Amino acid sequence: MISLVDEYTDGKGRHARGWLFFDSDCKFCTRIVRWLAPILERRNLGVAPLQDPRVSALLGLTRQELLREMRFLHCDGTHFGGADAAIEVAKEIWWAAPLVWLSKIPGMMPLLRSRYRWIAAQRSCAAEQCARIDLPRRS
Numbered sequence: 001m002i003s004l005v006d007e008y009t010d011g012k013g014r015h016a017r018g019w020l021f022f023d024s025d026c027k028f029c030t031r032i033v034r035w036l037a038p039i040l041e042r043r044n045l046g047v048a049p050l051q052d053p054r055v056s057a058l059l060g061l062t063r064q065e066l067l068r069e070m071r072f073l074h075c076d077g078t079h080f081g082g083a084d085a086a087i088e089v090a091k092e093i094w095w096a097a098p099l100v101w102l103s104k105i106p107g108m109m110p111l112l113r114s115r116y117r118w119i120a121a122q123r124s125c126a127a128e129q130c131a132r133i134d135l136p137r138r139s
Helices: 027-041 053-059 082-091 094-103 108-122
Strands: 018-022 045-049 071-074 079-081
Touching (some): 018 027, 018 082, 027 045, 071 082, 094 108
Parallel strands (some): 018 045
Antiparallel strands (some): 071 079
16 A cells, blocks of 8 residues: 555655545455555555544544545545545546446436445444444435
8 A cells, every 4th residue: 555655745755646545444445445556556646544643634634534434635635535535536547437427417426425325334344433324314
């Protein structure tokens, strides 16, 4: 994995165009990032754990807020979480374009966000501090 040396530089001294932050205590998340890291690295994007103490200050979020969902930070300072982060990452990978197209269908982003929150709530995390998201029940 590429470690977060400073806000926008990876461990090899390159200026990353963006960062994908993930929950390194979550086996499901870590497995996906291990597969995705080389793909992102070729596109000059870095990956780093949400647990890195600099990430909270960088994104202006509490530790509990951070661990609710993955985050994607563009080099211009804009950041996204959850399903929105997944779409931003998909925009960087040509073969993920169908996911981006799907997200543009009216009403699809609320559905994608809902499904992301459900998956995040079901993940098994090793750390006690892992925040579990409970979805609101519909009447």
